[in-house]
Each structure stands twice: as structure tokens, then as C-alpha cells.
Amino acid sequence: MDETARTVPKPKTPRTARGRKTQRALLDAAEAEFGEKGFHESSIVSITKRAGVALGSFYTYFDSKDALFRALVRDMSGRVKQAVAPAITDVAEPVAREGAALEAFLGFARDHKEIYRIIDEAEFVAPDTWREHYERTASRIFERLEAAEAEGKLAGPIDEVHAWAMMGMNVFLGLKYGVMDETRSVADVARIANSLIARGLSR
Amino acid sequence: MDETARTVPKPKTPRTARGRKTQRALLDAAEAEFGEKGFHESSIVSITKRAGVALGSFYTYFDSKDALFRALVRDMSGRVKQAVAPAITDVAEPVAREGAALEAFLGFARDHKEIYRIIDEAEFVAPDTWREHYERTASRIFERLEAAEAEGKLAGPIDEVHAWAMMGMNVFLGLKYGVMDETRSVADVARIANSLIARGLSR
Structure with missing residues (x-):
């Protein structure tokens, strides 16, 4: 072998x-x-x-059991992608599109709270699949942003740093408002976070 | 007991x-x-x-061993705070202050790559200290942003969502550019990420 x-x-x-x-x-x-x-x-x-x-x-x-766990990490990673895809196909404006992606992800996290424990444990049990999950997720965001920049629709220059920053934001908002605290509406959380990456906090 | x-x-x-x-x-x-x-x-x-x-x-x-592990998580959490504090005391503009905090954290993560494995494993071994670490970190960011908003220095309204979003951004940028990939300068990564939260990506 x-x-x-x-x-x-x-x-x-x-x-x-x-x-x-x-x-x-x-x-x-x-x-x-x-x-x-x-x-x-x-x-x-x-x-x-x-x-x-x-x-x-x-x-x-x-x-x-190990093979099942790895298959499950890949399966959940794919299901996150599938949960987000239909929510963003019709959103033309690229920053709003990322907001729609976040809202769909927050909904998925609320419905599948186990995803955090499973993907987080993969860091220790199946580190290759753990890393693959984040690298693929960041790549998808980066590709969307780069395509939008090429169309002149974003204030660039777009960098891989943006994709990792936005993924981190989404992961922690899912942990906080998907898993730990269900009192806020996911639409509200996504709107506030999206406004941060749309216009920033500077006066 | x-x-x-x-x-x-x-x-x-x-x-x-x-x-x-x-x-x-x-x-x-x-x-x-x-x-x-x-x-x-x-x-x-x-x-x-x-x-x-x-x-x-x-x-x-x-x-x-469990008590030592918990003490270590608290110790590392405190050392992150101590590494960031001197970098931000002299930065008056609140968005730039968060950029200085990120840059200091990225440097700390490069010097202490074990922090990710230790804090991430705490989710499973000592979940109370794991949660405490993130809640305290988010609270510090939130308090800084709220104080700046009260002084009229930020485009508000500031929400706890901003703090969790910015913490998540910082955590994943530390994972990517502190631990996984050391080819980028931490100053460069912090500058790009800070510009995202300063002015956003909208045209």
C-alpha cells in the first residue's frame, strides 16, 4: 500500500x-x-x-472508524458548500454575495451544530482533511473575490489575505451565533458583518 | 469538593x-x-x-495533568493579551489600533506556533477554558470598539458581531500566516486585513 x-x-x-x-x-x-x-x-x-x-x-x-471520520469531514465540507451555493447564485453584487453566503452558512451551522466539534476534532484526528477543508473554503472565497475584481466590481487589490480573513470571520460568527447563542437572527448577524466588509468602520 | x-x-x-x-x-x-x-x-x-x-x-x-493543561491555556491566553497590549497603547485611531493588535498577534503566533494546537485541543480537553479564552478575547475587542464609538471615532453602531468577526479574522490569519505559511511579512498581512475593516471592499 x-x-x-x-x-x-x-x-x-x-x-x-x-x-x-x-x-x-x-x-x-x-x-x-x-x-x-x-x-x-x-x-x-x-x-x-x-x-x-x-x-x-x-x-x-x-x-x-478513521476512514469513516475522514469521509464525514469531507461530506460536511461538501454540504456546507452545497448549502451556500444556491443562496449566492442570484446575488450579482460581490460584497452582498458574501453576506448571503454568510447568512446561509449561519443557518447551516444552527441546523448542524455538530459540524464545529467534528471539523475541529479533525485537526487532531485527520489533520490532512482538516487543512483541506479550510484551504478549499478559502479558495472558493478568493476565486469569487478575484472574479469580481476582474470585473471592476470591488475596491482591490484582492489578496488571499481577504479570503482567509473573511473565512475566519464566518467560522467564528457561526460558532458564536450558530452554536453558542441562538438569540440573534442569522439575517441580522450577517447584515452587520457584511456591512463591516462592505464599508468598514472608519469614519 | x-x-x-x-x-x-x-x-x-x-x-x-x-x-x-x-x-x-x-x-x-x-x-x-x-x-x-x-x-x-x-x-x-x-x-x-x-x-x-x-x-x-x-x-x-x-x-x-488536566490542571496543568488548564493553567497553560489561561497562561497562553494571558500572554497573547500581554503581547498585544504594548503594541496598541500608543495608537489613538481605533481602526489602526486593531491593525496594530493583529500585527502583534501574528508575530506572537509565529513565535508560539503551539498556541493553536493547545487552544484548539482545549475545546475537547478543557472546554470551559477554551470558551473563556474566546469570550474574553472578544470582550476586549468589543470594549475597545465601544469606547471608540462613544468618542465618535467609529462609524457605528458597534455590535458584539463586530468583535467576534474581527477575532475570527485574527485567529484564521494567525493560523494561515503565523503557523502554516511564513513567507508573507506580518506587517503586510496586518495592513491588508486592516484595510478591509477600515474601508471595506465596496466600490
């Missing part, structure tokens, strides 16, 4: 619709289990029980 | 200068050990060896 295959196991791809449904059930059960108990206290036995899947079938879908 | 004392153990306070020096040596050794190996793989035996302190003396200073 080469090093890459060993350190970044890919989830197996089921060939049937039923197989894909079972794999999805295992990922959803893993989200609940890892989110609640953390990686080390979670078990394949308990995850298959939650999913209503026979223990013996587990290895048809994932090689190990 | 009441619940509070059990879940939030306070470090013991040495009465002599020599005692304080030994406690400091243990905290510095803990920073290296926890930063390198993580909480679970770290041991009191190894930390006392690194510190050049007799194993038997450990319990004079800390009740347990």
Missing part, C-alpha cells in the same frame, strides 16, 4: 442506489455519534446501531 | 520567587510537550524532565 493511499483513504463508492442510501445512513449516524461523543469515544458498533445497519455491512462502505 | 472546584481547578500560587520560577518552567515545558504530542500522549514525567524539575515537586505546583 503506498503512503498516499494509507494516509488519505477514500470512501468506497457504492454501485447501487440502496448502497448509496446505506452509506448515507452511516454518514448521518456518524455525524450524530462523533458530534456527541467525539472520535475516541465513538464506536463502529454504536454507529451501525444508530444507522440501523448490520455491523457486518460496515466494511462494505468504510475501511475503518 | 464542590463541583466548581472540581471542574475548574485553579493553579496553586507559589509564595517564593523560586517557586514561581519552577512553576514557569513547568508551564514552558508543558507548552512544548502539549504542543508537540497533544494532551493524551503527554505525560507529567516527560514534562518535569523537560523542565528539569523533580517529578515529586510537580504536585506542589499543579494537581494533575
Whole structure:
């Protein structure tokens, strides 16, 4: 087995619709289990029980608890992207578009509070997938900003620093107003944060 | 023992200068050990060896590995504050002050890369100190912004959202340009990020 295959196991791809449904059930059960108990206290036995899947079938879908965890991080990373995409397609103005992305993300974080515990634990359990998640997220923001700058729609010059700054802002607003404190409306939080990156705080 | 004392153990306070020096040596050794190996793989035996302190003396200073870890999170949180404070005292303009704070933090993160692994692991090992660190950091930013707003020096209204947004920006810029990528100058990164919160990206 080469090093890459060993350190970044890919989830197996089921060939049937039923197989894909079972794999999805295992990922959803893993989200609940890892989110609640953390990686080390979670078990394949308990995850298959939650999913209503026979223990013996587990290895048809994932090689190990570690492989399932990595697949889950990638899955949640992809679901964040999917949750944000439809909210921004129709927003032409690039700063408002980032505000719409933040609002969609805050809603996703409220509905999937486990995402913080799971992605944060990936720093220790699966650091390659953890880093990949943030690098890809920052790249998406950077590409949107660069495209808008090329169209003359932003006060540039746009830098990778902007993308990491805005991602950090979004991550911590999701932690605070998605997970820790649900009293504020996500629209309100997104509007205030968006105004910060639209016009800034200088008088 | 009441619940509070059990879940939030306070470090013991040495009465002599020599005692304080030994406690400091243990905290510095803990920073290296926890930063390198993580909480679970770290041991009191190894930390006392690194510190050049007799194993038997450990319990004079800390009740347990857990108590040492919590004391270290508080210590690093305090050192971030101390690293930033002198950089901002002479900056009167409030947005530029936040830029100076970011630049000082980026320098601290480059010199203490372990801080990310330690504070991030606190989410799992000592969640109360983890949350306390971020709540206190956000409060400091919020108080600075509110004071500046009261003096009419910022385009308000200032909201707690601004503080969490700016903290998140700083945390992720420290991760990216302090820990992952040292090719950029911290002054340059801070200047670009500060311009984002000064005037924003809208044309």
C-alpha cells in the first residue's frame, strides 16, 4: 500500500442506489455519534446501531472508524458548500454575495451544530482533511473575490489575505451565533458583518 | 469538593520567587510537550524532565495533568493579551489600533506556533477554558470598539458581531500566516486585513 493511499483513504463508492442510501445512513449516524461523543469515544458498533445497519455491512462502505471520520469531514465540507451555493447564485453584487453566503452558512451551522466539534476534532484526528477543508473554503472565497475584481466590481487589490480573513470571520460568527447563542437572527448577524466588509468602520 | 472546584481547578500560587520560577518552567515545558504530542500522549514525567524539575515537586505546583493543561491555556491566553497590549497603547485611531493588535498577534503566533494546537485541543480537553479564552478575547475587542464609538471615532453602531468577526479574522490569519505559511511579512498581512475593516471592499 503506498503512503498516499494509507494516509488519505477514500470512501468506497457504492454501485447501487440502496448502497448509496446505506452509506448515507452511516454518514448521518456518524455525524450524530462523533458530534456527541467525539472520535475516541465513538464506536463502529454504536454507529451501525444508530444507522440501523448490520455491523457486518460496515466494511462494505468504510475501511475503518478513521476512514469513516475522514469521509464525514469531507461530506460536511461538501454540504456546507452545497448549502451556500444556491443562496449566492442570484446575488450579482460581490460584497452582498458574501453576506448571503454568510447568512446561509449561519443557518447551516444552527441546523448542524455538530459540524464545529467534528471539523475541529479533525485537526487532531485527520489533520490532512482538516487543512483541506479550510484551504478549499478559502479558495472558493478568493476565486469569487478575484472574479469580481476582474470585473471592476470591488475596491482591490484582492489578496488571499481577504479570503482567509473573511473565512475566519464566518467560522467564528457561526460558532458564536450558530452554536453558542441562538438569540440573534442569522439575517441580522450577517447584515452587520457584511456591512463591516462592505464599508468598514472608519469614519 | 464542590463541583466548581472540581471542574475548574485553579493553579496553586507559589509564595517564593523560586517557586514561581519552577512553576514557569513547568508551564514552558508543558507548552512544548502539549504542543508537540497533544494532551493524551503527554505525560507529567516527560514534562518535569523537560523542565528539569523533580517529578515529586510537580504536585506542589499543579494537581494533575488536566490542571496543568488548564493553567497553560489561561497562561497562553494571558500572554497573547500581554503581547498585544504594548503594541496598541500608543495608537489613538481605533481602526489602526486593531491593525496594530493583529500585527502583534501574528508575530506572537509565529513565535508560539503551539498556541493553536493547545487552544484548539482545549475545546475537547478543557472546554470551559477554551470558551473563556474566546469570550474574553472578544470582550476586549468589543470594549475597545465601544469606547471608540462613544468618542465618535467609529462609524457605528458597534455590535458584539463586530468583535467576534474581527477575532475570527485574527485567529484564521494567525493560523494561515503565523503557523502554516511564513513567507508573507506580518506587517503586510496586518495592513491588508486592516484595510478591509477600515474601508471595506465596496466600490
